[in-house]
Amino acid sequence: MEKLVERFLRYVSFDTQSMENSEHFPSTEKQLVLARALEEEMKAIGLKEVIMDRYGYVTGELPSNTERDIPVIGFLAHMDTADDLSGADVKPQIVRNYDGGDIVLNSRDNIVLSPREFPELLLYKGQDLITTDGTTLLGADDKAGIAEILTAMEYLIAHPEIKHGKIKVAFSPDEEVGNGMEYFDAAGFKADFAYTVDGGQEGELEYESFNAAKARIWVNGKSTHTGTAKGVMVNSQLVAMEFVSMLPKLEAPAYTEGYEGFFHLDEIHGKVDQTHLTILVRDHDREKFEARKAAVRKIAAHLNDKYGHNTIVMELKDQYYNMREKIEPVRYIVDTAVEAMEAVGVKPIIRAIRGGTDGSRLSFMGLPTPNLFTGSHNHHGRYEYAVIPSMEKAVKVITKIVEIYGKG
Numbered sequence: 001m002e003k004l005v006e007r008f009l010r011y012v013s014f015d016t017q018s019m020e021n022s023e024h025f026p027s028t029e030k031q032l033v034l035a036r037a038l039e040e041e042m043k044a045i046g047l048k049e050v051i052m053d054r055y056g057y058v059t060g061e062l063p064s065n066t067e068r069d070i071p072v073i074g075f076l077a078h079m080d081t082a083d084d085l086s087g088a089d090v091k092p093q094i095v096r097n098y099d100g101g102d103i104v105l106n107s108r109d110n111i112v113l114s115p116r117e118f119p120e121l122l123l124y125k126g127q128d129l130i131t132t133d134g135t136t137l138l139g140a141d142d143k144a145g146i147a148e149i150l151t152a153m154e155y156l157i158a159h160p161e162i163k164h165g166k167i168k169v170a171f172s173p174d175e176e177v178g179n180g181m182e183y184f185d186a187a188g189f190k191a192d193f194a195y196t197v198d199g200g201q202e203g204e205l206e207y208e209s210f211n212a213a214k215a216r217i218w219v220n221g222k223s224t225h226t227g228t229a230k231g232v233m234v235n236s237q238l239v240a241m242e243f244v245s246m247l248p249k250l251e252a253p254a255y256t257e258g259y260e261g262f263f264h265l266d267e268i269h270g271k272v273d274q275t276h277l278t279i280l281v282r283d284h285d286r287e288k289f290e291a292r293k294a295a296v297r298k299i300a301a302h303l304n305d306k307y308g309h310n311t312i313v314m315e316l317k318d319q320y321y322n323m324r325e326k327i328e329p330v331r332y333i334v335d336t337a338v339e340a341m342e343a344v345g346v347k348p349i350i351r352a353i354r355g356g357t358d359g360s361r362l363s364f365m366g367l368p369t370p371n372l373f374t375g376s377h378n379h380h381g382r383y384e385y386a387v388i389p390s391m392e393k394a395v396k397v398i399t400k401i402v403e404i405y406g407k408g
């Protein structure tokens with residue numbers, strides 16, 4: 001599995017950060033640099049029909065090596081990293097035989113990865129980890145998934161005794177900004193079902209996601225000189241704060257878990273004259289999701305009644321839906337993943353995603369797509385790390401899934 005780590009370390013050297021609110025697709029040109037490198041690598045290891053299209057999607061296939069009628073399986077991962085923290089000049093550090101104590105990521109800035117804050121670290125005592133140097137994110141989300149998929153494909157090519165049907169592979173841009181499948185040709189991909197390799201802890205298997213919507217809100221105020229403002233000024237910042245204060249305080253990400261939905265103030269900026277804010281609406285239950293959107297609309301209507309027409313201008317759009325609705329009718333694809341995990345010594349951890357994956361969109365595009373683990377933790381920040389033995393297990397799970405379907 002040396003190539004697995006080598007691949008991963010090479011991929012994280014590419015800065016592929018996507019950008020919210022870009023008018024382009026992909027949102028950043030730098031994602032295409034990795035896309036081109038992956039295109040060449042896929043050809044070099046022996047995948048066929050390898051193409052990078054004009055949107056930056058890189059696809060390829062491993063042809064069937066049997067005459068049997070076997071479903072076409074897809075495996076997908078995304079190339080971009082989140083915009084929460086820089087993904088440029090990543091300096092990964094390998095921690096050998098982790099001793100269960102604090103890991104000093106950066107002594108100069110006193111940045112420490114500690115099991116006191118992240119107790120799941122203790123699960124990996126005695127194992128090899130890959131961390132950041134504390135100044136950037138790592139990029140395991142989802143470059144670990146890319147490395148695992150390609151390592152699995154290379155293994156299958158080198159072991160033709162493992163019989164399998166056609167396997168499709170795809171790597172996509174802009175997942176982190178919610179647009180990963182915006183231009184993906186799911187029908188042209190021609191898989192019967194697929195798996196994203198975009199999860200976290202070893203054993204994670206997810207086929208439920210949030211229903212998600214985004215409210216982009218412009219609050220229009222009235223700016224005048226502060227000395228003559230009485231009865232005239234409407235401070236849009238205060239109205240925006242009033243809007244946020246009317247959302248249930250305890251129904252925010254910091255107070256919710258499991259199947260509890262939330263409202264999240266994702267962005268706010270402005271001046272007296274106009275303030276812009278973005279609110280994310282999330283719930284696993286479709287009925288509760290619709291009720292949450294209705295609550296946001298009601299607040300907007302109330303403030304318009306209070307302060308005047310068009311004080312609040314809102315654009316509320318659905319982003320994705322709970323993929324369980326589309327995966328439950330083909331539940332065997334989840335059961336097969338469970339069987340594969342157990343066969344290679346991984347304990348399945350089936351839980352709902354408190355977020356979404358490309359699989360959320362794909363499932364509603366006719367391609368049911370649950371999500372598999374990558375063996376990484378603390379995505380989107382300086383404390384992100386990957387567990388090398390768990391990454392190796394992810395490769396084994398992918399190949400075992402292929403093998404199980406190959407045996408019928």
